[in-house]
Amino acid sequence: MLDIKVVELHKEDEVGGKNGKELFFSRYACGPLLGSGGFGSVFSGQRVSDGQQVAIKQVPSDRVQQWARLPGELRPVPMEIALLQQLSDVGGHGGVIRLLDWFEVEGLGFLLVLERPPQCQDLFDFITERGALPERFALRVFRQIVEALCFIHAHGVVHRDIKDENIVVDTRTLEVKVIDFGSGASLKETAYSEFEGTRVYSPPEWIESRSYTAVPLTVWSLGVLLFDMVCGDIPFERDQDIVKATPTFTRRVSNECRSLIGWCLSYQPEDRPSLEEILSHPWMQRGGEEEEEEEEEEEEAGRTLPSPSL
Structure with missing residues (x-):
């Protein structure tokens, strides 16, 4: 798990990635595990400079299914990084999670720093x-x-x-x-x-x-x-x-x-x-026409969803 291995890493250890000489652990603080799947684990995190809440996805190198090349990078990176970078380079989209940063850390694999929407x-x-x-x-x-x-x-x-x-x-x-x-x-x-x-x-x-x-x-x-x-x-x-x-x-x-x-x-x-x-x-x-039966169902279920206009 990332939060355990973080303790074992020294801040003098350099990381790769688009900020190759930056130190991941001087820029981000890792929190508890949010979830895990076949390709990696996701942890809560915080950007040290301003306290911004982020998600940190750890992808072990041996779980990467596809690799890609990024301009200026000597080594290949997981396809996921390349795709998210590709979408970010054209300005991103409000409905697509944004890649904020990424690093390669020996012993951990790749760390993707992603925006983490509140609530x-x-x-x-x-x-x-x-x-x-x-x-x-x-x-x-x-x-x-x-x-x-x-x-x-x-x-x-x-x-x-x-x-x-x-x-x-x-x-x-x-x-x-x-x-x-x-x-x-x-x-x-x-x-x-x-x-x-x-x-x-x-x-x-x-x-x-x-x-x-x-x-x-x-x-x-x-x-x-x-x-x-x-x-x-x-x-x-x-x-x-x-x-x-x-x-x-x-x-x-x-x-x-x-x-x-x-x-x-x-x-x-x-x-x-x-x-x-x-x-x-x-x-x-x-x-966005609201049907009466839907409103009744919502009241019966005790839902607290907002009622946005469509």
Whole structure:
């Protein structure tokens, strides 16, 4: 664990990275573990200079799946760093987590210093605590995710692991950010033959032929995610259910929302919409009209969500 190894490191030890001669531990203080996964662990942290709260992602070198080259760097870096730097270099986007700094530390691997939004919670926990979201809230969140993905794709990156755990929500404002580019890749029009994302969010073509293209993969994952938001759980758990591509709705969902989910979860990749077509779908154009039944459900559940205008 990072917080244990930090004690063992000496401040005289130099680190690599874009601030090669800077000392990581003179610039950042590490806090407790926030979470861990297949590619690394994430800790809370603080920037020493101004007290800014950050997230510090530790990625051991032996867990890096893909490497990339950055201008001015002699050694390759994890693809995740290169992709986040690529998005940062064009100005970033409010819906995409921002890479603030990165270092290579002997014995720890790579340390990514990321912005940490205040009062944030990942969408998995958000849904677990509140249950299925009223459509007006799901719409607010989903639109932001799609717009962020439009930016990501427009600048040559594909995320490849869109799921509720990789979306963080500001619980006060419902503003969202896409996080964790550890499974990401450079965007291309030809097919991919490797996949490090989450299987229950993967499309039928990956299950059946171990091949997929970027936009249909992303859109399928968005269909699973939207179903998850409005029904409270994902539609498919088994491979045989994924390839059937016929979700069973467990809650009452509007016809327009069902239509969009069904379109995203089309069996044939070419039948799925583009991200731009998702944004122009009638459900996405509802404009925030609040249905009485949704308000009643919210009151009964005792939710304390804000009521932003869409």
